[in-house]
Amino acid sequence: MASHEKFHFQSIEEVKEKVAELGANIHLSEDLSPLSHPVKVGRKTSPNAIAVLPMEGCDSEPDGSPSELVERRYTRFAAGGAGLLWWEACAVVREGRANPLQMMLTKENVGKFAELLKKTNAAAAAANGADHRPLNIIQLTHSGRYSRPEGHKGAPLVPQHDPLLDPRVGLAPDAPVVTDEYLDALTEKYVQSALLAKEAGFDGADIKSCHRYLLSELLASHTREGKYGGSFENRTRFLRQTIRAVRKAVGDDFIIACRFNVFDAHPYPYGFGVDQNDAWKFDPTEPMLLVKMLVEEGVDLLSNSAGNPYYIYPQVTRPFDQSSMGIPVPDEHPLESVSRLFDFTRRIQQAAGDVPVVGNGYTWLRQYAPYAGAANIADHSCSFMGLGRSSFAYPEAPRDILTKGEMDPKQCCITCSKCTQIMRDHGRTGCVIKDSKLYAPLYREAREEAQQREHSFQ
Numbered sequence: 001m002a003s004h005e006k007f008h009f010q011s012i013e014e015v016k017e018k019v020a021e022l023g024a025n026i027h028l029s030e031d032l033s034p035l036s037h038p039v040k041v042g043r044k045t046s047p048n049a050i051a052v053l054p055m056e057g058c059d060s061e062p063d064g065s066p067s068e069l070v071e072r073r074y075t076r077f078a079a080g081g082a083g084l085l086w087w088e089a090c091a092v093v094r095e096g097r098a099n100p101l102q103m104m105l106t107k108e109n110v111g112k113f114a115e116l117l118k119k120t121n122a123a124a125a126a127a128n129g130a131d132h133r134p135l136n137i138i139q140l141t142h143s144g145r146y147s148r149p150e151g152h153k154g155a156p157l158v159p160q161h162d163p164l165l166d167p168r169v170g171l172a173p174d175a176p177v178v179t180d181e182y183l184d185a186l187t188e189k190y191v192q193s194a195l196l197a198k199e200a201g202f203d204g205a206d207i208k209s210c211h212r213y214l215l216s217e218l219l220a221s222h223t224r225e226g227k228y229g230g231s232f233e234n235r236t237r238f239l240r241q242t243i244r245a246v247r248k249a250v251g252d253d254f255i256i257a258c259r260f261n262v263f264d265a266h267p268y269p270y271g272f273g274v275d276q277n278d279a280w281k282f283d284p285t286e287p288m289l290l291v292k293m294l295v296e297e298g299v300d301l302l303s304n305s306a307g308n309p310y311y312i313y314p315q316v317t318r319p320f321d322q323s324s325m326g327i328p329v330p331d332e333h334p335l336e337s338v339s340r341l342f343d344f345t346r347r348i349q350q351a352a353g354d355v356p357v358v359g360n361g362y363t364w365l366r367q368y369a370p371y372a373g374a375a376n377i378a379d380h381s382c383s384f385m386g387l388g389r390s391s392f393a394y395p396e397a398p399r400d401i402l403t404k405g406e407m408d409p410k411q412c413c414i415t416c417s418k419c420t421q422i423m424r425d426h427g428r429t430g431c432v433i434k435d436s437k438l439y440a441p442l443y444r445e446a447r448e449e450a451q452q453r454e455h456s457f458q
Contacts, residue, residue, distance in 0.1 A: 002333040006321040007366060007415070015368050024339035028368065029375035036402050039083065039356055039383050042255045042300030044203055046083035046135045046384070049377055050398040051358045053303070053388035054139045054206075054259070055419075056088040056102070059428035064091070064104025065112040069428060071119065077391055078120040078134055079127035081399030084384060085120070085134050086259070086303070086358070089141040089208060090197075092189040095157065096142035096214065097149040099426065105138075105196040113200035128399060137257050137301065138197045139206040140190055144178075144214025145169055146310055152426055152453060159183075159217050160224040162270045165311070178214075180226050187242045194246045194254070204255025204300065207242055211317065212308040215239060216261050219290070222269035232286055236293060243297045257301035258294055259358075262287045262344040265307050265316045273306075282340075284347060291351040303358035303386065304348045306341065309420070316340070318389065319364040320415040324424055327417075334364050334415075342372070346381040356383030363390040366412040370401045389413045393434040418443055425450035 002022055009015045012028060019026045039046040059069040066074075077085055091097040091104045105113060117136060124132050145165060148154045156169045157178050166173065194205045209215040218238055221229040228237055239258070247256055264271035267279040275281035294302060307316030314323055315330040319337035323329075330337070341361030349357040359382035362369040373385025390397060393413035400407055411434060418432040422439070427446025430439040 001331055001336060004329050004331070004333060007334070007364065009366075009368065012368055012371060015365070018333075019335060022333055022335055022339075024335045025343055026335065026339050026372060027375035027379065028371040029378060030371060031378070032370050032374045032401060032405055034374045034377035035370060035385060037377075041084070041135060041356055042204070043253050044135055044255060047132055048081070048083035048398070048402060049384050050082045050373070050401065051084035051086055051384040051386045052077045052080070052082045052391045052395075052398075053358070053360060053386040054086045054088045055388055055392055056098070056423070057429055058099045058101050058423055058426075060101050060103045062100060063109055064097075064102065064106060065109035066103075066116045067101075069430075070103070071116055073430070074116065074120045075123040076395040078124035079399075080391070080395035080397065081124075081128045081132070081402055082387070082391075083134055083398075084358070085136050086206065086257075086386070087136060087138040087202070089139050089143075090193065092140050092142055092193045093186070094149055095155065096144070096147055098141075098143035098146055098213075099148050100150055101428070102143075105193050105200065107196065110196045110200050113197075113202075117201040135203045135255070136201070137204045137206055137255060138202045139208045139259065140193050140197075141208040142186065142214040144212075144217055145171075146213060157214065159214065160221040160229065160270070164267070164270065165212070165308075168310070177224070180228055183218075183228055183238055187238070187245050190242045191245050191249045194250050198250050198254050204257055205246065205250075206257040206259050206301075206303075207239065207246065209239055209258055209260035210305040211261065212264065212266075212310065216264075216272070219261070220264060220266070220270055220272035232289065236290060240293065240297060243294070243299060247298055255300045256298065257303070258299050259303040259305060260290065260294075261306055262304045262348065263306040263316070265313050266311070282344075288347065288351050291348055295352055295355050299355065301356055301358070302348060302352055303360065304341075304344050305360060306344060314417075314420070318415075319361065320417050321364075322416050324417045324421040337361070338364055338372075342376065342381065345376070349380060349382050358382065358384040358386040360386045360388060362386065363388055363413050364415050366414075367407040367409045370407060389415065389419060389431075392419055392429075393431040422446050
């Protein structure tokens with residue numbers, strides 16, 4: 001491992017030199033044509049190989065329907081030219097919302113989502129040509145340990161206790177865990193949400209299983225008793241039965257996706273994909289079994305992630321120059337963090353065969369991200385280059401890549417983590433630097449309110 005440092009590269013040659021110095025497994029190609037190729041996803045096709053990854057704004061209406069800020073975000077993403085829009089976390093039950101303004105599809109508001117999808121697709125066509133129609137995938141979620149459906153106090157729902165994470169959410173060691181009966185009934189909630197998504201006009205739904213939310217934590221529930229814990233078969237039972245139930249309900253023309261954690265970077269027996277003796281050592285055994293299981297269950301689209309954004313090692317999920325407040329500087333170079341994520345995607349795509357995999361970890365590379373994305377697609381290390389935080393800062397990046405052959409360095413995300421800080425402060429989030437007129441005041445507002453709450457608790 002090398003020391004952490006901020007992005008400072010002035011040329012692709014400098015990036016290549018640093019990659020070589022670190023021995024990182026990162027390839028760069030100046031032939032960007034792979035990014036323009038259509039990608040078959042299930043029975044549908046994305047017009048290109050660039051995806052917007054799910055980035056939550058925490059800014060829907062209280063009933064879960066799209067607000068003006070949500071409409072602004074997705075019409076900008078669509079106009080930006082990406083072929084795949086992976087919409088943000090949408091709660092399947094009220095008690096599973098990560099915040100009081102988390103997106104949520106209901107029978108009462110499905111029409112509002114349908115209206116927004118029409119506007120989104122129209123924005124894509126207007127900016128990129130009449131034949132440009134992105135695929136729209138909505139991410140269905142239950143926030144589990146990180147549920148906060150009302151106010152500023154969490155209301156965690158966990159499948160197992162965790163001595164490291166429980167104190168951070170105020171969970172007592174003897175607090176009840178969710179029952180098998182609760183999980184049995186929850187599958188139908190995913191089915192109902194998927195049917196509403198199809199009615200609204202989405203092309204597919206993601207059964208979200210990453211970042212230590214409920215389904216992600218179920219994958220690591222080694223200490224849980226009963227049919228949803230212990231063995232690998234039991235820990236994957238909920239995901240398998242839910243995929244099957246959703247498929248039966250929505251039919252074969254609707255995409256079923258899964259964005260899941262490959263590596264939790266969290267000690268066994270509370271982490272998934274980790275060596276039993278070293279939480280920082282990846283054990284691919286179960287993650288690869290999971291990929292093959294998902295393919296056998298007929299999942300059409302995969303995306304891997306890692307880590308826990310709520311804990312103290314966010315670089316495992318999203319390499320950064322500067323992290324949010326209270327997070328230590330990691331003892332590795334961001335390019336090593338990027339390389340780890342690329343390696344996970346490479347393994348997942350190899351195991352998934354023809355099922356497309358959306359890669360992540362590109363944003364820290366700034367204007368050199370397309371060179372890495374093109375190289376990874378060309379050597380079959382992934383099928384899509386996914387852009388997360390970058391899309392908050394620079395929604396036009398896909399169009400610039402495809403039409404100009406480059407990204408504008410002045411518009412790139414600088415990985416300052418202020419968008420994350422707003423979320424931690426319970427505010428509405430976006431890019432504070434590149435979209436400052438709107439989000440700088442929201443950042444200050446959320447910071448001040450968080451500080452007031454901190455003082456009131458002291």
